[in-house]
Amino acid sequence: IAGITQAPTSQILAAGRRMTLRCTQDMRHNAMYWYRQDLGLGLRLIHYSNTAGTTGKGEVPDGYSVSRANTDDFPLTLASAVPSQTSVYFCASSRISLAGGQPDTQYFGPGTRLTVL
Amino acid sequence: GQNIDQPTEMTATEGAIVQINCTYQTSGFNGLFWYQQHAGEAPTFLSYNVLDGLEEKGRFSSFLSRSKGYSYLLLKELQMKDSASYLCAAPGGYQKVTFGTGTKLQVIP
Numbered sequence: 001i002a003g004i005t006q007a008p009t010s011q012i013l014a015a016g017r018r019m020t021l022r023c024t025q026d027m028r029h030n031a032m033y034w035y036r037q038d039l040g041l042g043l044r045l046i047h048y049s050n051t052a053g054t055t056g057k058g059e060v061p062d063g064y065s066v067s068r069a070n071t072d073d074f075p076l077t078l079a080s081a082v083p084s085q086t087s088v089y090f091c092a093s094s095r096i097s098l099a100g101g102q103p104d105t106q107y108f109g110p111g112t113r114l115t116v117l
Numbered sequence: 118g119q120n121i122d123q124p125t126e127m128t129a130t131e132g133a134i135v136q137i138n139c140t141y142q143t144s145g146f147n148g149l150f151w152y153q154q155h156a157g158e159a160p161t162f163l164s165y166n167v168l169d170g171l172e173e174k175g176r177f178s179s180f181l182s183r184s185k186g187y188s189y190l191l192l193k194e195l196q197m198k199d200s201a202s203y204l205c206a207a208p209g210g211y212q213k214v215t216f217g218t219g220t221k222l223q224v225i226p
Contacts, residue, residue: 031212042218043160043204050212058213090159094212101211102146108159 003027006091006109013081013116021076021112023091030096032074033106034058034066036087043090049074050096081116088113119144119215123205128223129195137190137220139205146208149181149188154202154219163190163203192222200224 004025013019025032034046035058045058049068063085065077074093078085092106121141129135141149148167152160166172166181166188178191190203202219209215 033213035216040218043216045209045213045215048213059215096212103148103150103208103212103214105150105162105165106214107162110159 004091004093004107004109006089006112008112009110010113011115013078013114015082015116016080019078019081019114021078021089021091021114023074023076023109024072025074025091025093025107025109026072027093027107028071029093029107030071031094031104032068033092033094034064034074034076035090035092036060036085037090037111038087046076046089081114083116086114086116119207119209121205121207121215121217123203123217123220125218126221126223128225129192131195131197131224131226133195134191134193135195135222137192137203137205137222139188139190139207139217141186141188141205141207141217143183143186144208144210146210147183148208149179150206150214151179151188151190152204152206152216154204156201160204195224197224197226 007022033048035043047066049055089112091109094104094106123139151163154160164179171180204219205217206214
């Protein structure tokens, strides 16, 4: 693994089904993020984690949950998918800046294209 | 939340220079990022300005004025492969950034 990977690449899902999007990084970054990208709306933060064992809500968290059991993995779960969750999902990671709270460069995975019917 | 404003689309000619502007609300955190995103691909990091002024990196330069909440990305000697969306991202809280909706740049022959 080099960098950050996501799986699956794409998925078509029936409404009401549960789905987990996987994200793994090998850069030993403390912080990880999940974004969704929709036409005209740009990248919007769903959930984030500043370190293993902690998570936080972003701008659009409803309908999504995350966990951070270790440094490398940050799965995103849709408990009961709805059509409005059709989007491209990007996972990203970054170091924790030594200047407390100052954001650092984020590196993105290749994305998961999800369609909910 | 953070309000970021950048033009939706721009068109420029191969070999020319183009400037993409970005304005944002200043916050307690410094720094302004620029990312490039080709259609169907992930965003990739271009530049990070923490201090005021111009930083040059090959054909790409980025400028920041923290007091004015203003940044621009300057692309010189445009090539067809520079056709992409350019995303401005400003600090949006502890360890987080907020992305603009992006500027779609089309380079024409």
